Amino acid sequence: MEKLKNIDVTSVVWKSIQGDGLNLEYAVPINKNIASEIFIELENTLEYFTGDLSQIKVFGKVYPLPRQQVAYGDPGITYTYSGTTVPALPWPEPVLALRDFLVALKGIKYDFVLVNKYKNGIDHMGEHRDNEPELDPTAPIASISFGQERTFVLKHRDARKPGKDKKPIPPVKLELEHGSILLMNPPTNEIWYHSLPTRKKLLGARINLTFRKMILKRH
Numbered sequence: 011m012e013k014l015k016n017i018d019v020t021s022v023v024w025k026s027i028q029g030d031g032l033n034l035e036y037a038v039p040i041n042k043n044i045a046s047e048i049f050i051e052l053e054n055t056l057e058y059f060t061g062d063l064s065q066i067k068v069f070g071k072v073y074p075l076p077r078q079q080v081a082y083g084d085p086g087i088t089y090t091y092s093g094t095t096v097p098a099l100p101w102p103e104p105v106l107a108l109r110d111f112l113v114a115l116k117g118i119k120y121d122f123v124l125v126n127k128y129k130n131g132i133d134h135m136g137e138h139r140d141n142e143p144e145l146d147p148t149a150p151i152a153s154i155s156f157g158q159e160r161t162f163v164l165k166h167r168d169a170r171k172p173g174k175d176k177k178p179i180p181p182v183k184l185e186l187e188h189g190s191i192l193l194m195n196p197p198t199n200e201i202w203y204h205s206l207p208t209r210k211k212l213l214g215a216r217i218n219l220t221f222r223k224m225i226l227k228r229h
């Protein structure tokens with residue numbers, strides 16, 4: 011994707027969002043026209059998981075995932091979801107171009123990406139942290155968004171506690187724009203949970219890619 015190579019990464023304006031254990035950086039480096047071209051290319055290229063990998067197990071009961079998902083990565087990288095471990099699929103061209111763009115932008119070469127597609131405002135993602143032991147704890151997670159702008163909500167772990175242990179720390183809300191990049195720097199994913207709540211009135215589709223760096227396991 012030549013269009014990403016033509017972006018002047020030195021002129022990108024990053025906004026820093028800081029709090030107790032919170033360290034985020036946000037920018038919109040990809041203009042709306044290029045972002046729309048990439049959205050269409052992703053729509054034409056990506057195929058999402060079906061079967062077991064499109065379901066989640068909660069307290070032993072199986073539910074369809076309230077969005078579509080697929081994962082790509084370097085050879086040897088595996089992905090565990092709801093107790094199932096699968097090899098990451100090989101990088102499709104437009105996703106590889108986005109990975110290369112992050113090398114140009116931040117000097118980090120990610121080896122895995124989870125792609126989530128939200129067909130409309132009903133599709134969502136529940137509160138969670140991305141603090142799996144396979145993730146390199148020193149590398150930020152880089153989240154790139156295309157399509158429908160949606161609200162991303164972060165909650166401090168102590169604000170979720172019941173009773174007197176609960177701390178009155180307000181949630182942090184961000185509107186993730188078409189063509190935006192959000193970096194979640196450490197220790198954010200230890201201290202803060204995040205979610206993408208439903209927005210029933212929003213009709214547009216959104217594709218989000220969270221690039222991650224894994225700790226390679228030796229077998």
Ligand SMILES: O=C(O)CCC(=O)C(=O)O
Pocket residue numbers: 124126135140153162186204205206218220
């Ligand atoms: O769609 C989003 O913005 C959030 C995705 C996310 O949290 C994840 O992939 O772990």
Ligand SMILES: [Fe+2]
Pocket residue numbers: 138139140204220
């Ligand atoms: Fe996440």
